[in-house]
Amino acid sequence: MNSRGVHIAVASGKGGTGKTTIATNLAAVMSREGLGVIYADCDVEEPNGHLFLPPESERKDEVSVMIPHVLEEKCDFCGICAEVCQFNALAVLGSKVMLFPSLCHGCGACMVLCPKHAIHEAARPIGFIRSGRFKGLSVMGGSLNVGEAQAPPMTKVLKKRLPGELTVIIDSPPGTSCPVVEAVRDADYVVLVTEPTPFGLNDLELAVNMLRSLRRSFGVIINRSDIGDARVSEYCRNEGLHVLMELPFDRKIAEAYSEGKLIIDADNSYREKLRSLMQAIYTEIGHV
């Protein structure tokens, strides 16, 4: 492994459990403790971290993927490109090659396999990466253009652009499929945020299965810990999962969140809680 900083991902199967709250506040607390840390928003379909950590003098860099560009003068419309494309991004109708850019995965098969060398590649923008600083904390995040289907290429580019040695807090999208896998697959530690309801439990189990198959180490935060029942706690106990923190429902916090405020600024006790969380995570990583 190269000398990479520690990557801590915050994820959840279910949406709306408090991933962004935990990720932004954790990053802010770590930064205030004097640690070199970056908050990286990998929920590129619905990025929200910048609402809580509004970067000063934000910079936006366009992100593109490569898609085929057919040189009609060289093309004899043999149809091989369409045949080899597994994603149905190309169709040849008579003497016309049609491209459906949003379906293209950029694999290059059409270009490599075209017998007439009639396919080149052209860049197609899919979104942008924002970067800036909020009170000394580095804030980065991907934002997919509306109408774009594929999140993973954006997440890949974002992760490649993260500066090397700093600690990274990754804010993952919800769910358990490819955009999440891309966000958490190489994290040193994953924090799963859930809530004690049947939906929270069901989706926690899915997320735990995903992280086990990715062989990641992880812990659980039970948010709004007093709204439901004990099944999530029981599940964690039975599975031997480390519960890092429980946060009871607090209307004050819900209000701070709703206005885009950090909870560590809304109430001092939360600064302490987040600091303990940070220490708990470091202890866990030390064990790994």
Add this chain to the structure above:
Amino acid sequence: MYEIVIASGKGGTGKTSLTRAFAELARPAVLVDCDVDAANLHLITKHRVIEEHDFYGGKRASINMERCVVCGICVDNCRFDAIKMIPDMKYSFGERVEVDPLACEGCGLCARLCQLDAVDFHEVKNGQWYLSETELGPFLHARLGTAESNSGRLVTLLRNRSREIAESKGLDMILIDGPPGIGCPTIATLTNASYLLIVTEPSLSAIHDMERLADLAAHFGIGTGICLNKFDINEKMGLQVERFAASRNIPILGRIPYDNAFTTAQLQGTSYMQVGSHAGIGIIKNIWQEVRMNAVSGGSGLKRRFAI
């Protein structure tokens, strides 16, 4: 036939609870859970699975080391860095070639380039989908495999099946619980939908996510309405929702106060309509009336009509 999608952009705003409540008012209708990553509707809908199918959404490569001579052409051409040469003295070349199944996107270029037929390019099972019976109507749901991809294709499959089932049973309403986000599963959910109800809440994040979803719906020309859930959590932010709605000419079809009974319903595995307050049930009935009317009339600010 009317396909009504309940979605939000942001997770946790109440999509599934509302879909379930509407299902009681829409019955008989076809129910579809398009959040195939983290499906929840089945947890609060009494159902009996009558059909179970495997879902094969794409292909994946693997290397047959009995044929491979470690030439590296697959490694060099893979855009996804999914194929690696790994030192391994068990093999005569001192190396083996391995495909990372998580990184492989199933493009098949490696299989086409390999001169020795050493790449096995096979279909993979990405999950399962189910047809269930409920008291509310037929119910289609799915479970994407752990860490799998192709959720968009699975959503498309569910929606195609739902239309066939609606036709064969003579039902004219399909009620769809949508996924969070605005990426491929959401696009697959919205393609050809008749109407979108965005469930949002008065928070900066939810508003931001709603705007992106509303943009997506406008991009597809789908009639849209908004339901403001938990409106009393922050009335100031609620005003911001109203302003956004007005600026886009999207009607707000109803406002629901924060209500613990939604959690109670979930804990009991049932609908809010069974445990909610009289007033709350009334509010939801009104919203459903509005949704139904808008969907049938083609919605407001709409670019096309949807009597399919």
